[in-house]
Amino acid sequence: MDTLLLKGLPVSQNIKLSLKKEIDSLRNKNVIPTLSAVLVGNDPASQIYVNSKHKTFINNNCKSTVHKLDEHIPENELIDFIYSLNNDSDVHGILVQLPLPKHLNEEKVLEAIDARKDVDGIHPLNVGKLLRGIPDFISCTPAGCLEILKYYNIPVQSRHVVIVGRSNIVGKPLMALLSQKFKIGNSTVTICHTGTKDIKAYTMQADILIAAIGNPNYIDANMVKQGVDILDVGINRIKDDSEKGYKIIGDVDYDSVFGIANSITPVPGGVGPMTITMLLNNTVKAAGRTIS
Amino acid sequence: MDTLLLKGLPVSQNIKLSLKKEIDSLRNKNVIPTLSAVLVGNDPASQIYVNSKHKTFINNNCKSTVHKLDEHIPENELIDFIYSLNNDSDVHGILVQLPLPKHLNEEKVLEAIDARKDVDGIHPLNVGKLLRGIPDFISCTPAGCLEILKYYNIPVQSRHVVIVGRSNIVGKPLMALLSQKFKIGNSTVTICHTGTKDIKAYTMQADILIAAIGNPNYIDANMVKQGVDILDVGINRIKDDSEKGYKIIGDVDYDSVFGIANSITPVPGGVGPMTITMLLNNTVKAAGRTIS
Numbered sequence: 001m002d003t004l005l006l007k008g009l010p011v012s013q014n015i016k017l018s019l020k021k022e023i024d025s026l027r028n029k030n031v032i033p034t035l036s037a038v039l040v041g042n043d044p045a046s047q048i049y050v051n052s053k054h055k056t057f058i059n060n061n062c063k064s065t066v067h068k069l070d071e072h073i074p075e076n077e078l079i080d081f082i083y084s085l086n087n088d089s090d091v092h093g094i095l096v097q098l099p100l101p102k103h104l105n106e107e108k109v110l111e112a113i114d115a116r117k118d119v120d121g122i123h124p125l126n127v128g129k130l131l132r133g134i135p136d137f138i139s140c141t142p143a144g145c146l147e148i149l150k151y152y153n154i155p156v157q158s159r160h161v162v163i164v165g166r167s168n169i170v171g172k173p174l175m176a177l178l179s180q181k182f183k184i185g186n187s188t189v190t191i192c193h194t195g196t197k198d199i200k201a202y203t204m205q206a207d208i209l210i211a212a213i214g215n216p217n218y219i220d221a222n223m224v225k226q227g228v229d230i231l232d233v234g235i236n237r238i239k240d241d242s243e244k245g246y247k248i249i250g251d252v253d254y255d256s257v258f259g260i261a262n263s264i265t266p267v268p269g270g271v272g273p274m275t276i277t278m279l280l281n282n283t284v285k286a287a288g289r290t291i292s
Numbered sequence: 293m294d295t296l297l298l299k300g301l302p303v304s305q306n307i308k309l310s311l312k313k314e315i316d317s318l319r320n321k322n323v324i325p326t327l328s329a330v331l332v333g334n335d336p337a338s339q340i341y342v343n344s345k346h347k348t349f350i351n352n353n354c355k356s357t358v359h360k361l362d363e364h365i366p367e368n369e370l371i372d373f374i375y376s377l378n379n380d381s382d383v384h385g386i387l388v389q390l391p392l393p394k395h396l397n398e399e400k401v402l403e404a405i406d407a408r409k410d411v412d413g414i415h416p417l418n419v420g421k422l423l424r425g426i427p428d429f430i431s432c433t434p435a436g437c438l439e440i441l442k443y444y445n446i447p448v449q450s451r452h453v454v455i456v457g458r459s460n461i462v463g464k465p466l467m468a469l470l471s472q473k474f475k476i477g478n479s480t481v482t483i484c485h486t487g488t489k490d491i492k493a494y495t496m497q498a499d500i501l502i503a504a505i506g507n508p509n510y511i512d513a514n515m516v517k518q519g520v521d522i523l524d525v526g527i528n529r530i531k532d533d534s535e536k537g538y539k540i541i542g543d544v545d546y547d548s549v550f551g552i553a554n555s556i557t558p559v560p561g562g563v564g565p566m567t568i569t570m571l572l573n574n575t576v577k578a579a580g581r582t583i584s
Contacts, residue, residue: 107421107424107426122424123420124416124417124420124421124423124424125416125417125420126420127419127420127423127424128415128416128417128418128419128420128421128422128423129399129416129420130420130423131416131419131420131422131423131460131464131465131468132399132414132416132419132460132464133460133464134399157487158487158488158489166471166472166473168423168424168425172423172424172425172468172471173423175467175471175483176423176464176468179458179464179467179483179485180458181458181485181486181487186485186487187487188482188483188484188485188487188488188489188494189482189483190480190481190482190483191467191471191480191481191482192480193471193473193478193480194473195449195450195473195478195479195480196450196480197450197480202480
């Protein structure tokens, strides 16, 4: 069968286009959607992510400030700094780039963010609202996955969604979202993880397979059924002979499942571009609320 | 095969015994674990539930106050009343009996409770902590289910748990709990609901089946496999010729699965007795924190 490529770019462009109207309208009311990103330490990957977010905000006529803090910052100082952003009415969204250095308690730090500015959707209050079925800010990668399913009209209702991976930023929020009685949801959801003995027994049943494991090419043709729709959320960096010295591949062996799957998100270029777009979307929403 | 009865009473007694020590020790420090239950309106079932909770607290040397509020109370008055309980240092746990009359926004009311006094474990902050894998107060019925599995040494790790029903008080928190890398957890979890087309296709796979549907005798021998462990969370009131005029039955056709299941919680007398015990447990925990 022809396998449809679920590219993120057109979905992302579509969302940015509708956000443009909102951003213009907010600017006319002297509100410029503003993100404050907090980067603790010098992790190179984190720096790349934060810079990329920053650029997206600037390119979309919004504001972004990156606060680079010393990797040894005491927890209470970091929390006080977050409080100052909570109290700054010019800041609509606060993003603390993860992972944090080990001396910092991630849960305590994230809980310090005002949930109304938690545009990353990872504050427990927002996570709890999501599980209770009344989501406010939804974690960006899961929200991006839903937008892809919606844009490409992939049926979701009553289908069996199998999620592999139970991370706080992908697997668990997607389990919470897709099992709700939502338009993009109402699926029977199975979650597999490192504790699952025979993962193939579950992935073979998937009408929609979501791979968020962080294990390159883990899922191949022997683990899926004909006609499955696949969201590959994996971003794995593999050394190669290219100029960059590496390439990015997903959790799914793309070549292997091609022709078997009904559709699949490519890596790169599938779910990836959606994450920052949803961060922009959440920040514009937060900014909009300050005037309504 | 012999089907083991997973009775709640010995589990509940065991927990109450260890709570007794904590309660005595707190009383020696002039702290009496205290629940404030809020009952809005005159729903007969709610009155029975609240009275039953009240009695359990009194019988276990704790304090309980039931606040009966008019069914037409305006939302802001109810929320102000909850705030007054939040600010009362003699109150350790606050329980708002559900369902609320229709003019009240349940989410808004529950969010008004100080999460540190949310001994019912349904405040979105506590629900979010649970999904993120760092639970604080766990919703009482799910917590009771885990205690039963633990007490009877039912293996949970790496087994396939199939949950039927996605309520905020049972199905969804159990999905969140059992999929975590916890001692009583680390299971592959599937959640089924009214949107699931062929429920039998999933229940047949269950190593542990949790029925929380509210549909009497819905699950029978044709829907389970030999050796399954069953938690029946259903409480359905069925008219009969008895003096009371009704009997309580579960979601599982008990007689039908007997001899096929490895174990099953009876209804009544299985999960039921655990709920109030876990409420007591949470309240004692909340009280203990006020002196530590």
